[in-house]
Amino acid sequence: MGVNVAPDDPTINASAIQFPGDPGTVMGYLAVPKAVGAYPVVLVCHENRGLTDHIRDVVRRVAKAGYVGLGVDLLSRQGGTDKLAADAVPGALGNITPDQYVKDFVSGITYFKDKAYAKPAGVGMVGFCYGGGVTWTVATRVPELLAALPFYGPPPPEVDLAKIKAAIFAVYAERDTRITATAAAIEAALKKNNQIYEKMVYPNTDHAFHNDTGTRYAPEAAQDAWKRTIAWFDKYIK
16 A cells, blocks of 8 residues: 555645745745644655655655645746756756755744744754755754655765754665765764664665656665654654
């Protein structure tokens, strides 16, 4: 059984949004449980293909699990992912500085400060591929982040790892040797400082195995990783 959540799922409200950035306006995709209440926030960072339908689905899954989900479009200043040709997206993302994408996610956190449906003191983040790397970077720079799950993301410089306050759950694919080869050193560095850290290396899987619209999708691993993602948020930000 899959975990996809339809845009018209009766238990959530989901829509495109815009919010103030630094500088300009940031575009995103928001999903919120319909039941009245205040929910912790989960930021979602897309792959190097931008804010696609798959990432919007992930944002809806977050809301279905009882969180406020926000997918940030890091191509907002280029008019948004949908304004670019698909083959132009990776290059455009490559021109965005870490300072800028960190600012965009901080702006996302700030957006929820006055929203009755959000608990801005409880913030987590999940990102995939390129977005996994962004998640690592945000974790090193944003102390408000309480939990972070980088899926097969290139890690930050080891010297920056000590700055992380978030509880980290790192997801790796066994055959993704370029990224997975870094796992042991990252684990050693974080545990040396008694930081909260766990990892999962999924056997016989490739980079991007969580993306159910791609050729490397591994259903059992993806669904297990998602269950662990929600359990991690339940433990550290709820």
